[in-house]
Amino acid sequence: xxxxxxxxxxxxxxxxxxxxxxxxxxxxxxxxxxxxxxxxxxxxxxxxxxxxxxxxxxxxxxxxxxxxxxxxxxxxxxxxxxxxxxxxxxxxxxxxxxxxxxxxxxxxxxxx
Amino acid sequence: xxxxxxxxxxxxxxxxxxxxxxxxxxxxxxxxxxxxxxxxxxxxxxxxxxxxxxxxxxxxxxxxxxxxxxxxxxxxxxxxxxxxxxxxxxxxxxxxxxxxxxxxxxxxxxxx
Numbered sequence: 001x002x003x004x005x006x007x008x009x010x011x012x013x014x015x016x017x018x019x020x021x022x023x024x025x026x027x028x029x030x031x032x033x034x035x036x037x038x039x040x041x042x043x044x045x046x047x048x049x050x051x052x053x054x055x056x057x058x059x060x061x062x063x064x065x066x067x068x069x070x071x072x073x074x075x076x077x078x079x080x081x082x083x084x085x086x087x088x089x090x091x092x093x094x095x096x097x098x099x100x101x102x103x104x105x106x107x108x109x110x111x112x
Numbered sequence: 113x114x115x116x117x118x119x120x121x122x123x124x125x126x127x128x129x130x131x132x133x134x135x136x137x138x139x140x141x142x143x144x145x146x147x148x149x150x151x152x153x154x155x156x157x158x159x160x161x162x163x164x165x166x167x168x169x170x171x172x173x174x175x176x177x178x179x180x181x182x183x184x185x186x187x188x189x190x191x192x193x194x195x196x197x198x199x200x201x202x203x204x205x206x207x208x209x210x211x212x213x214x215x216x217x218x219x220x221x222x223x224x
Contacts, residue, residue, distance in 0.1 A: 042216060083174075
């Protein structure tokens with residue numbers, strides 16, 4: 001069966017510090033991968049999605065970046081965090097277009 | 113690109129009543145419409161989805177209807193129970209792509 005791992009679950013970082021959130025999927029190959037951000041009381045904002053290694057689409061201009069160094073690994077990074085980067089970050093995967101997306105447990109990021 | 117609008121943002125019903133959440137989308141090429149449920153502090157999970165070749169789909173107390181001409185789809189929950197309390201999200205893909213766009217969510221509260 002397929003599983004998705006996302007870590008860490010919670011993170012408190014000072015303004016200006018770097019960020020690295022990791023997501024890995026097991027039990028499938030060539031998944032579509034997504035990063036979403038959920039601000040408090042708001043919807044799921046698509047940040048990045050990837051259909052293959054080194055094929056990443058950025059949806060929102062910001063100080064975040066994403067990389068996919070391996071087929072089933074998706075990393076969200078920042079060189080310098082802003083207060084506005086606080087939120088709940090969710091990684092997700094799907095097998096192909098127009099199919100169910102499976103979410104990771106999420107990372108609660110607080111920038112102080 | 114795809115734009116998904118969801119209403120209402122909050123909904124409060126009495127146990128046993130029905131709840132209806134509506135979404136509109138902008139991309140006429142979209143052909144897959146999932147609904148996700150997110151309980152407090154947890155990850156979103158798919159509860160039902162519909163494809164553009166059907167107008168309605170039911171799964172026990174949950175149903176989704178789709179009007180492709182008007183570009184809107186709705187989630188119907190009958191005989192609501194307190195455990196239905198959660199945030200519900202609709203989504204639609206940008207037509208022909210893996211980009212999955214979510215609505216802003218509806219917080220449903222079912223009062224006992």
